[in-house]
Each structure stands twice: as C-alpha cells, then as structure tokens.
Amino acid sequence: MIVLGLDPGLGTTGWGVIRAEGSRLSHVANGRIATNAKQELGARLVELDRALTQLLAEFEPAAAAVEEVFVNKNPQSTLKLGQARGVALLAAAKAGIVVGEYAPSLVKKAVVGTGAAEKAQVHAMVSRLLPGVEIAGSDAADALAVAICHVHHLGSVRSDHTRSG
Template sequence: MRILGIDPGLQRTGFGVVEVDGPRLHYVASGTISTLEAERGNLPGRLKIIFSGVAEVMARYQPQAASVEIVFVNVNPQSTLLLGQARGAALAALVQGELAVAEYTALQMKKAVVGHGLANKAQIQEMVMRLLKLPGLPGSDAADALGLAITHAHAARSFEAMSKATALKPRAHAQYKRGRSY
C-alpha cells in the first residue's frame, strides 16, 4: 500500500509518500508545495496552488490512502483560520482524488515516530531519516508529512486487526424511557 502524508501550511505544505510492504516501510518521495511565489494577500490564489499541488502529487505517485495533520488553535486565531483553509484545500484535493483520508494530531505523529509527544522538529527529521533509511535529513515540512504517512502505516495495521477481531453491531436490547435510549 502506498500512503501520502500531508503537513498542511499556507506558505509551505509538506508531502511525503511511503510504500508499506508488510512491516517494512520504503521511501517513495517527499517535498513541499510552496505558495511563496503568490501574492501575500491573494488567499484564493494560494489555496489553488495547494489544491493543484496535492492533486499533482497524487497523480504522480498514485497513493491508495492519505493522512493529514489535524490543526489545533494557535495563539493567533487569524493564523489558525488561515492554516485551516490551507488544510481544507489539501483535504478537498484528496477527497476529489477519492482517497481514504486519516487524520492524526501532531502529538500522535510524534509519539508514533519518535516515541514521545514533545519531540522537536530535529528529532522528527532524524527518526524519519532512520526509519526510511534516507541518505540525509529531509526538510522539516517533508519530515512531518513522512511522519504522518508512517503513523498511518502503523495505525492502519492496528485498525485492520481490530476490525477483523470484532464486528460492531447495533444494539437490539435498547429500551426507550423518558425520551432516552438505553
């Protein structure tokens, strides 16, 4: 299975593609989609670059699944809104390409890749380089995206095992009492 990881950003959106072969991970590609050449005040133009860039990466590397970082509120609410729009453009491209999309927090990715949720950018870059046997450190945005792909590679196996172990069934014994189901 080929997984595309996306680290959304309004100026630079990182992408990373890994191939999963059983327990082994293989590096395919990584990089950034930069919107720095667009006018600073041209938000729709920047979002179009992100959308088109993600679509181009999907067309080139043909992933079967994608993972995207979940954005939380930062100190500056305006920055959070702009980042959310960049994330939306990336998600729209993934959904347009009919990919299954998983979402992970930065904390989940850091725990999966480095082993603890307080890892810094350099630690993520180092572990991604080691896990994928890269000849050098990837850029920070690409490393985060590769980390998201690695996280999904590990989590997807767990989710698949859980779904095979038990099937969820609707409850047939629920009682209706005072407007509530039990």
C-alpha cells in the first residue's frame, strides 16, 4: 500500500510517500512544496492545491495522513496553518482518499516511542525506519513520520478487527 504523509504549512508543506508491505516500510519519495510569500493568500492556496493534486496523481496513494493543527502563540500563524491543512484535506478528498489526522505528539510516539520527542529524534528515527532515505528537510521528515504513524494506526485497527472478529 502506498501512503502519503503531509506536514501542512502555508509557507512550506512537507510531503512523504512510503510503501507498506505488511510490517515492512520503504521510502518512495519526499519533498517540500513552498509557496511564494509575496503572493496573496488565495493564490498561495491555489498553488498548494495544484502541487498536492499533482502529487496525488503521480503517486496514486491508497491512503493519506495529515498532521493536526497545534495552536501557536501567534493566532495568525495558527489560522494560516489551518487554511493549508484544509487545502490538503480537500486535495485528498477530491482524489477519493480518506485522510487520517494525527496530533504531533501521537506522530512522535508512533515513530520515536515518546510524544515529547525532539524534531532531531524524529528525523533520526525516520532515517532508521526508511534505510537509505535522503530527506528533503525537516518538513519532509515530519511528513514521512506522519505517513509511518498512519501505517502503524492502520495496522493496529486491522489487528483489533482480527482479534474481535
């Protein structure tokens, strides 16, 4: 199964695509979508949607996951992050993909083992879980971590159904 993970942001959205075969994970691709800060908000959201739509068409993921909004000290930053998340959810919905949403602490716990992990620990663990990966920056590392979290979540949902069935 191909899974797309997204770490949304208006300035930069990180993305990561992984393949899950049973419990085995492998890296497919990762990168960053940067919007032009000099453009007005609507144009930036259109630019983000266009890039996400292209990614979805190229990799044809069976599943997607997005990091949930955390509240910043700056309400304006939180609002912009929420708008970028909305575009990510919409792009996936237009492609017919249900999106998992995960709190940053849950992503960290799934990848590192603790919800209080530092960014560097997440980056290091993503590199260990996806051998040979060249990560295109911290946003892409976070997106790969979100994808890994989603695979773990899907696996535990499947095993819960197996046990209760």
